[in-house]
Amino acid sequence: MFFDILPTLIAEKNLHDARTGFHDIKPVPQLTFANQSLLLLALFALAFCLLLALLWRVRKRRGEKLDKEDSALQVAIKALKEVQRGNALKTGQERELALRISSIVRMFLENSLDINASEQTVHELRRTLPRALEATKSTLNLEHTEKDTAEVCTKIENLLSICELLSFSEQPSQELERGEVDLQVLVSNSLEIVNQLDALLRKEEPEPTPSLAEAIGTGNHA
Known part of the structure; x- marks a missing residue:
């Protein structure tokens, strides 16, 4: 008799266990709007912290690289x-x-003012340089005046104009013979300009060098 009802008892036990198991299963919690916002x-x-860490690492590497390399001013002065x-005057x-002087100064401008x-002519640089120097007031927190900007821009324009005069002249040696250009002073003025611009961008006083006006003679240098 017992064995006849055993399967029924087992089935009822399994059903009871199953029901109990279903009751023990807790529903999956639903994310509310507040929880989603917090997540x-x-x-x-x-993500923001990871981005900051990445930017810091990149900036640190760039800083280490710049420390090992010469600055734009050092490169220009060395060149x-x-x-x-050199012996260009003799040869x-x-x-x-x-052309070499113009290239050095232009490269210095690219590295210093971005x-x-x-690729620009002197006429184009006449418009670009003041805007680039004006932009440094905010990006580098500088306080140079319009007079400072105008002075260095004029010197750069005059220097590059003289270089163009010699570069495109059919007989540049005649310009030298007439005393219109002194190459040695031209190089000295190039050094003055890169020092003055670099000092302007670093809020420092440039070292005194010969004036750019000396590059244009009055006919007495022949």
Whole structure:
């Protein structure tokens, strides 16, 4: 008799266990709008922290790289002094010398002001330079005046104009013979300009050097 009802008892036991198990299963909690907002905020905060860490790492690497390399001023001064020690006056390479000076100064402008100076004419730079220097007031927190800006821009324009005069002149040596341009003073004025601009961007006083006006003679240098 017992064995006849055993399957029924087992079935009832299994059914009871199943029902009990279903009651023990807790429903999956639903995310409310507030919980979703907190989760998104946490994810954004984590992403922001990771971005800051990445930017800090990149900036640190760049800083280490700049420390190991020469600054734009050091590169320009080194190149100009190499020109100054050259023998262009003796070998008649006035055009090449003028092109070299122009290239050095233009590259210095590119590295210091982040402008495409190598591809611009003197006329174009006349408009670009003041805007680039004005932009440094906010990006570098500088306080140079309009007079400072106008002075250095005028010197740069005059220097590059003289270089163009020699570069495109059919006989640049005649310009030298007439005393209109003194190449040695031209190199000295190039050094003055890069020092003055660099000092302007670093709120420092430049070292005194010969005036750019000396590059244009009055006919007495022949």
